[in-house]
Amino acid sequence: MASYLPTPDLSHLKSADYHNVYEPAEDSFLLLDALELEAPFLNDQLQPRWCLEVGAGSGIVSTFLAGQVLGSRAVDFGTCFVVTDLNPRALPVTQATWARNGLALHRLHCIQTDFIRGWRPAAQGFDVLVFNPPYVVTSPEEVGSQPRGRGGIDGRQVIDQFLPIVPTILSDRGVFYLVLIEQNRPQEIISIMRDQYGLLGSIVAQRKAGIEYLYIVKFSRDTSTT
Numbered sequence: 001m002a003s004y005l006p007t008p009d010l011s012h013l014k015s016a017d018y019h020n021v022y023e024p025a026e027d028s029f030l031l032l033d034a035l036e037l038e039a040p041f042l043n044d045q046l047q048p049r050w051c052l053e054v055g056a057g058s059g060i061v062s063t064f065l066a067g068q069v070l071g072s073r074a075v076d077f078g079t080c081f082v083v084t085d086l087n088p089r090a091l092p093v094t095q096a097t098w099a100r101n102g103l104a105l106h107r108l109h110c111i112q113t114d115f116i117r118g119w120r121p122a123a124q125g126f127d128v129l130v131f132n133p134p135y136v137v138t139s140p141e142e143v144g145s146q147p148r149g150r151g152g153i154d155g156r157q158v159i160d161q162f163l164p165i166v167p168t169i170l171s172d173r174g175v176f177y178l179v180l181i182e183q184n185r186p187q188e189i190i191s192i193m194r195d196q197y198g199l200l201g202s203i204v205a206q207r208k209a210g211i212e213y214l215y216i217v218k219f220s221r222d223t224s225t226t
């Protein structure tokens, strides 16, 4: 998959920063590729008003969405960006990444919280929701806010906590992009979201990266039943 939009400038971050904050890797870059593929849909159809990235880390994904995918159209759409992270060290880094890439910080709301707990958008919900979760299969005790993602059993512990939240914060026309690996059982997650929450899922990007097989799954509401 060719990538044409430039990757955000992260040259302000040094190796020591990545002891505290997740260093972008193949999962992050596949998510950027998927958002780039989605750019015509996001700009021409969705024109999002509220965007949320859960687990912002270095800020590479929200910077790419705001700066490269939406770009100056975000001003026309009046788009506001919310990012959250459990890790208190991530949010100043995300702000620095936005600033480094020339993005207006008044459009960015940074919240240190678990998923999106304690915060609701003023509008009807989020039009774009993005999460590159801790998906790596580990022992249950390792799940937490470490910079390197730890996903517990089947890499699903954090993911499974977030799935029921998604329909409560997604706008009627909203879309949710989720990073998964094969061991997370993407098809099972697609079935859960359809059967329990009325959200339809499809794989919009996938790639083998080392020992991981990565997927980006896009969810939206099943409006055929309403």
Ligand SMILES: C[S@@+](CC[C@H](N)C(=O)[O-])C[C@H]1O[C@@H](n2cnc3c(N)ncnc32)[C@H](O)[C@@H]1O
Pocket: 022, 023, 024, 025, 027, 028, 031, 054, 055, 056, 057, 058, 059, 060, 061, 084, 085, 086, 087, 090, 113, 114, 115, 116, 132, 133, 134, 135, 144, 145, 146, 147, 149, 158
């Ligand atoms: C795999 S990293 C992704 C970072 C960045 N979005 C990227 O793609 O490079 C996962 C991020 O989610 C954060 N995180 C883990 N559990 C979380 C939770 N329950 N609520 C909010 N953030 C969480 C971690 O601290 C980490 O920054």
